[in-house]
Amino acid sequence: MSYDFTNAKKLLALCSEHNMKISEVMLERELELSGMSRSALFEMVDRCLRVMESSTNRSLDEEPVKSMGGLIGGESRQMRNLSEDKVICGTVLHKALTMALSVAETNASMGVIVAAPTAGSAGVVPASLLAVYEWADVSLDALRLGLINAGALGYLFTKNGSVAGADAGCQAEVGSASAMAASALAEMLGGTPEQCCNAASIAVSNLLGLVCDPIRGLVEVPCQTRNAIGVAGAFTAAELSLAGITSPVLLDEMIDIMVDVGHSLPESLRETGKGGCACAPSVCSGLRGIQHLL
DSSP: OOOOOSSHHHHHHHHHHHTOOHHHHHHHHHHHHHOOOHHHHHHHHHHHHHHHHHHHHHHHHSOOOOOTTSSOSSHHHHHHTSOGGGOTTOHHHHHHHHHHHHHHHHHHTTOOOOOSSOSTTTTHHHHHHHHHHHHSSOOHHHHHHHHHHHHHHHHHHHHHSOOOHHHHOGGGTHHHHHHHHHHHHHHHTTOOHHHHHHHHHHHHHTSTTOOBOOGGGOSSTTHHHHHHHHHHHHHHHHHHHHTTOOOSSOHHHHHHHHHHHHHHSOGGGBTSSSSGGGGOHHHHTTSGGGGGGO
């Protein structure tokens, strides 16, 4: 019995056939293709979770470290220290936003992260999953399966779409990460496989066309705050889907659309640093002094 799948349609068919969650099908697929033992595979999952947890707290537990390019550093602490009467997003989302900013700071200051699916979008999945894990009445096993669920979606985007900003814009990085997180959150909170894929489709559709325009060519700004926006998108998409609100566009179609839109973006908006925010006079004026960093 093969659990391999190449698209969301086949994944959902396997879930239905075996009465399994997305994470359970993905787990069986990985065991089947890798030949690893279940304990060895979960050891890898736990290692990823440990690194993710560390990166979400590094800039909060330690003195803020300026990024290699000097553009970010300390923002997660600013977010954490926001007074309660100004936390308009609610405590769980606020916590997740803070954690996402921390991962971006960790990445930009040469700390260890899990690229999920990329370094530039590495804050979305861990911040979303860990914040909800701390808040909701879910088990550690549910968190583990949530990460495996996110991996299944990441596999679909990698195989059939793109997760590279240079190829398809930031929608391929933060958009894919937001979809991964939305699906995982839906499963962690009791959603069906169909609701997970629906949440992923909603997440991507609302970040469709997001350009990749790093200031000074560095994965710092606007990357850091886009991770936070990706988290907010994941929360929104998961909650919409769990409420029964659906996207008429199937996930497989949405992945194809994302790639088509990404390839329609001009080169200047695909990680070259030659368009969008990267060309703002207010940031270009200081470019001469950091040429040695590029």
